[in-house]
Amino acid sequence: MHQVSVASLDHSKTVTTPILEAIGLSKHYGGIHALSDADLHINPGEVVGIMGDNGAGKSTLVKILSGAQPATAGQIRISGAPQTFKTPTDARSAGIETVYQDLSLAEHLDVLSNLFLGREEVLFKFGGLSILNRRKMAIRAKELLGEIGVNVPGVNDVVGGLSGGQRQGVAIARAAGWGSQLIIMDEPTAALGLQETQHVHDIILGLKARGVAVLLVSHNMQQVLQLTDRVYVFRRGKIVCNLETANSSADEIISYITGAKG
Amino acid sequence: MLVMLVLSVLALAIANPSFRNPANLLNIIQQASMVGVIACGMQLMIISGGFDLSVGATAAASGCLAAYVSLQMGIAPGMVAGLAVGLGVGVINGSLIAKVGMNPFVATFGSQAVVTGVLYALTNARPIAPLPREWRELGFFNIGGLTFSSMVFIVVVVGLHLVLRYTRFGQHIYAVGSNKVGTSRAGVKVDRVIIATYAIGGLTAGIAGVMLTSITGVGSPQAGTTWALLSIAAVVIGGTPLTGGVGGISSAVVGIFALTVLNNAMTLYSISAFWQPAFMGLGVLFAVGYEASRQKRKA
Numbered sequence: 396m397h398q399v400s401v402a403s404l405d406h407s408k409t410v411t412t413p414i415l416e417a418i419g420l421s422k423h424y425g426g427i428h429a430l431s432d433a434d435l436h437i438n439p440g441e442v443v444g445i446m447g448d449n450g451a452g453k454s455t456l457v458k459i460l461s462g463a464q465p466a467t468a469g470q471i472r473i474s475g476a477p478q479t480f481k482t483p484t485d486a487r488s489a490g491i492e493t494v495y496q497d498l499s500l501a502e503h504l505d506v507l508s509n510l511f512l513g514r515e516e517v518l519f520k521f522g523g524l525s526i527l528n529r530r531k532m533a534i535r536a537k538e539l540l541g542e543i544g545v546n547v548p549g550v551n552d553v554v555g556g557l558s559g560g561q562r563q564g565v566a567i568a569r570a571a572g573w574g575s576q577l578i579i580m581d582e583p584t585a586a587l588g589l590q591e592t593q594h595v596h597d598i599i600l601g602l603k604a605r606g607v608a609v610l611l612v613s614h615n616m617q618q619v620l621q622l623t624d625r626v627y628v629f630r631r632g633k634i635v636c637n638l639e640t641a642n643s644s645a646d647e648i649i650s651y652i653t654g655a656k657g
Numbered sequence: 658m659l660v661m662l663v664l665s666v667l668a669l670a671i672a673n674p675s676f677r678n679p680a681n682l683l684n685i686i687q688q689a690s691m692v693g694v695i696a697c698g699m700q701l702m703i704i705s706g707g708f709d710l711s712v713g714a715t716a717a718a719s720g721c722l723a724a725y726v727s728l729q730m731g732i733a734p735g736m737v738a739g740l741a742v743g744l745g746v747g748v749i750n751g752s753l754i755a756k757v758g759m760n761p762f763v764a765t766f767g768s769q770a771v772v773t774g775v776l777y778a779l780t781n782a783r784p785i786a787p788l789p790r791e792w793r794e795l796g797f798f799n800i801g802g803l804t805f806s807s808m809v810f811i812v813v814v815v816g817l818h819l820v821l822r823y824t825r826f827g828q829h830i831y832a833v834g835s836n837k838v839g840t841s842r843a844g845v846k847v848d849r850v851i852i853a854t855y856a857i858g859g860l861t862a863g864i865a866g867v868m869l870t871s872i873t874g875v876g877s878p879q880a881g882t883t884w885a886l887l888s889i890a891a892v893v894i895g896g897t898p899l900t901g902g903v904g905g906i907s908s909a910v911v912g913i914f915a916l917t918v919l920n921n922a923m924t925l926y927s928i929s930a931f932w933q934p935a936f937m938g939l940g941v942l943f944a945v946g947y948e949a950s951r952q953k954r955k956a
Contacts, residue, residue: 463842484844499839501832503902512832513844515825525825569843 412475413438414577414608415460415491420469422455429455431632433469437577437608442599444619444640445612447629447652453612456629457581460610461493462486474576492570496581498562502555506547507536509554510569535572543568544598560591567598577608584615596622616645628652658896658944659907662915669918675925683802689917690810691716691865691872696888696909697817698861703892704821705854706834706901707754707761711769712862712888713881715746718776719866724785724792724876732791739870740863746772747859751852769885776878785876796871806868813861818906830854834901891916894944898952915944 413436422430430452437443445453458464460471462480471478473489480486483493500509511532518528536550545564547557554562563583570578580599584592599609599622613619619626623640628651635657638648650656670677695712702709719739727735746768753764798805821827829850832840841847865884870876893899894915895908919940923933 461842483842487844493842495839495842497839499836499842501835501839501902503835504828504831508828508832512828512840515828517825521824524820526823527825527828 411438413472414441414474415610416472416475417456417460418470418472420456420459420471421467422452422459422464423467428632430459430466433629433634435627435634435637437610439576439608440603440606441625442603442609442611442623444623444626445610445629446614446616446619446626446648450631451629451652452632453629454581455632457493457579457612460486460491460579461495462491487573487575490574490576491579492573492575492577493579494563494566494570494581494583496585498566500554500562500566503553505551505553506540506557506565507532507550509565510536510539510550510572512569514573539568539572540564543571544594544601558591559586560588560594563587563591563595564598567595567602571602571607575607577610578602579610579612581612582614583611584613584618592618616648619648620645628657630654630657658894658915658948659911661944662911662918665915665922666918669922669925673922673925676922680802681921681925683804683807685914685917685921686807686810687804688921689913690804690806691868692884692887692891692916693810693910693913694813694861694865694868695884696891696913697813697906698858699888700892700897700904700906700909701817701821701830701854702761702858703889703897703899704834704901704904705830705851706837707851707855708765708889708899709747709750709855709858709862710762710765710885711746711750711772712858712865713884714769714772714776715743715859715862716866716869716881716884717878718746718772719743719863720870720880721776721780721785721866721876721878723867724788724870727789727792728785732789732795736867739867740860743859743861743863743866744856745859746862747856748852750859751855754855755848755851765885780876780878782878784878786874788870788874788876792871793874796874806872809864809868813864814906814910817857821906826850826853831902834903836902887916888913890941893948894941896948915940 416436418434420430420433421428433456445456447453459466462483462485465481471480478489501512507529516528516531517525519526533550540547543564545561545568547561547565554565557565584595587595596618599611602609611619611623620640626638626640626643626648627634628636628648630652636651675681695716699708699712719742722742723735723739726738750765750768753759754761795805821830829840829845832845833847833850837847869880891912892904892909893912895910895912897904897908916937919937923936928936
């Protein structure tokens with residue numbers, strides 16, 4: 396019954412292959428069904444919102460899509476091809492990057508090192524040791540921050556000394572810098588002030604303009620209405636609706652979140 | 658801390674002719690060399706967010722095995738065996754921490770006890786002597802007063818400094834110490850970084866053990882009991898917090914020289930050997946307290 400209702404809402408006008416398709420994703424922890432039979436898709440350049448109360452299954456979905464945890468059942472397809480994510484590296488090589496809510500930056504390291512962490516440019520190998528090419532990384536880091544629209548004082552500044560908005564910018568730039576097709580953002584503005592939030596919104600719209608799809612997990616209704624093309628609402632581990640933002644409203648979304656509807 | 662070290666060295670050099678005697682200055686480097694090598698390894702482990710309490714026991718075991726093997730097969734195989742023990746204990750420590758998930762205190766405290774126990778049982782806690790002549794020849798070998806162990810110390814300092822500053826592995830040690838989960842999410846194989854870091858730490862302990870055997874000409878099972886804490890103290894005195902993610906080899910070097918110069922000065926001024934630990938402790942408390950209060954004011 397639930398399956399049918401989701402499918403009937405799912406009337407994509409385009410015939411393009413989605414960047415990401417999840418079919419019947421489930422995650423069980425013992426007897427607890429954190430996520431049951433979730434179907435969703437994201438098209439290229441689309442900003443898709445994920446809303447729902449705490450414990451509705453949003454974080455579980457993020458963990459599965461980012462490769463942090465395997466699903467109990469279901470399939471993930473990237474541009475039509477089935478994929479299995481065992482580690483975050485698998486998800487990343489398939490073109491999915493994640494900006495975690497805690498940002499996952501190394502606070503003691505500089506901006507450049509964080510942007511290239513795990514993907515450092517190497518000058519040459521000496522025995523088993525790879526000698527870093529910091530000059531090359533610095534040039535690319537400046538380009539990347541410029542492209543995304545992140546203002547930091549310098550690429551050699553330690554991340555721990557930056558403002559919350561700047562850190563968020565570095566984390567997004569790190570995710571966006573590798574030709575990724577889909578970026579998952581988990582509550583990207585929860586810790587930010589008004590101006591910084593606006594700046595992150597601009598960055599997200601800039602990514603969309605470049606054809607990058609964004610999966611935006613958020614509690615911020617205004618943000619979701621302003622930025623997204625579609626919204627999936629989660630309740631008790633299930634997707635209860637797939638709404639086109641332009642044809643929906645805060646009231647409708649809230650009624651799905653609380654269970655008044657769906 | 659570097660400023661304090663330089664000022665005290667200058668003050669001592671002006672006040673005391675025996676201190677500024679070149680032979681004494683070379684002697685300070687020699688005295689600093691063994692724990693200094695270990696402190697360099699400790700520096701890496703502390704940057705990675707851990708530390709190693711087993712380095713003293715490992716050094717003693719390495720020195721003894723090197724001595725024992727040299728009696729059977731000659732000094733070169735002995736040295737290789739000694740270094741292999743260090744490397745082996747380091748890999749085990751790193752695996753206990755990274756793979757099993759033990760905390761560094763428990764893992765290395767345990768391995769320290771095991772290594773010491775096995776060593777005492779096999780040697781009856783008695784020194785291994787007499788050894789082949791070459792050991793002492795190596796111990797006395799010097800170029801212009803700079804001894805073999807001083808040279809090894811300098812090589813380790815320069816080598817590990819380059820690793821930390823210029824290599825991807827060095828970068829990953831800092832990243833792991835700063836944010837382990839985040840670094841793993843960025844695709845870095847955190848387990849491997851931790852195991853390699855402790856392997857290097859163990860290897861420096863092995864090097865120090867072999868150095869000790871060359872300096873004393875004896876394999877001493879009871880050596881090195883204070884070295885783990887001394888080397889940790891050196892790193893902290895040099896300005897590296899135990900929280901991980903920051904620091905450089907310069908910390909270990911400054912710290913070990915601060916401790917050695919203090920020791921040397923107390924000897925030159927004939928301070929009773931019974932009082933020396935107390936002054937040493939005060940020196941540590943003062944240096945670390947100064948750094949801590951400065952950090953607190955900054956925050």
